[in-house]
Amino acid sequence: MAQEDWALFLDFDGTLVDIVERPEAVAVDPNLPEILASLEARLGGALAIISGRPIAFLDQHLGTRRFDMAGLHGLEHRIEGDLFLCDPDDHPRLREMVERLEEILRSRPGILIEDKGCSVAIHWRLAPIEREFVHSVVHSALEALGSDYRVQFGKAVAEILPSAAGKGKVIEKFLQYSPYHGRRPIFVGDDLTDENGFKMVNALGGFSVRIGTGETVARERLGSPADLRHALARWAVQGAFPFQENH
Ligand SMILES: [Mg+2]
Missing domain, CATH: 3.40.50.1000 (HAD superfamily/HAD-like)
Structure with missing residues (x-):
């Protein structure tokens, strides 16, 4: 070709x-x-x-x-x-959830929250021991957000993003x-x-x-x-x- x-x-x-x-x-x-x-x-x-x-x-x-x-x-x-x-303003429930996640995860050293506006990534590369904890937090967040959002796992990262x-x-x-x-x-x-x-x-x-x-x-x-x-x-x-x- x-x-x-x-x-x-x-x-x-x-x-x-x-x-x-x-x-x-x-x-x-x-x-x-x-x-x-x-x-x-x-x-x-x-x-x-x-x-x-x-x-x-x-x-x-x-x-x-x-x-x-x-x-x-x-x-x-x-x-x-x-x-x-x-536009992050189109995702008010996600914006609220980012604030809650920041509160929940603030005290856990090595967990980094990357707020991208219309999605949020939670990284545990610096704290591999936190993997299970992040999984459970993300699971609860998704239950609260409903089916308009999903999780995408990557290398030591979980990202919550619109299902679309x-x-x-x-x-x-x-x-x-x-x-x-x-x-x-x-x-x-x-x-x-x-x-x-x-x-x-x-x-x-x-x-x-x-x-x-x-x-x-x-x-x-x-x-x-x-x-x-x-x-x-x-x-x-x-x-x-x-x-x-x-x-
Ligand atoms: Mg890549």
Whole structure:
């Protein structure tokens, strides 16, 4: 297949950059923005970052280029400069719950609450012993919130978010718009939150790649974010398609 027929969707944390202990302390390879910009040009613009982070956070770490993105697991997105944001005021019950969670979890050292406005992530990477406690707190929170919200587990993180959010759904949405429309999707991710995106691109006849270990429906694996950056740089510069279709 000609490489201009691909649409490339990339997760951020653990995929393009290494996972760090504190979510705000992300370290981006200084060459990454340029690699992404070159590849975006090669793909006719069909490259987007699909992350659980807010778009504003991703922008701060990817230089001055305003890449196409989906943030907050698809609750917000930007295609060709048109930005669709999620409004926290549309989620009053979640806002109340964030306040309650902050009260409940304030006294537990090592648990970090990442308030993203329309979702809230609770991290226990610094305190693995708190895993069960966080699970029970999240379970109670969801009982109170009802079916409009769900939990998404990741690596030492549980995130409460609107049920409508999901990486698979937002990838499908991107594929309805130019320059993505009619292209074959590739999604690269590293975590449980990405499995739903892998399923979607598999169902659409696309290509899924999981970084690192763990059970997955992805059709290909790469070892680390550094391996992926290397592969993407080669694709951008030499035009060498970096994945093997062996399944
Ligand atoms: Mg990730």
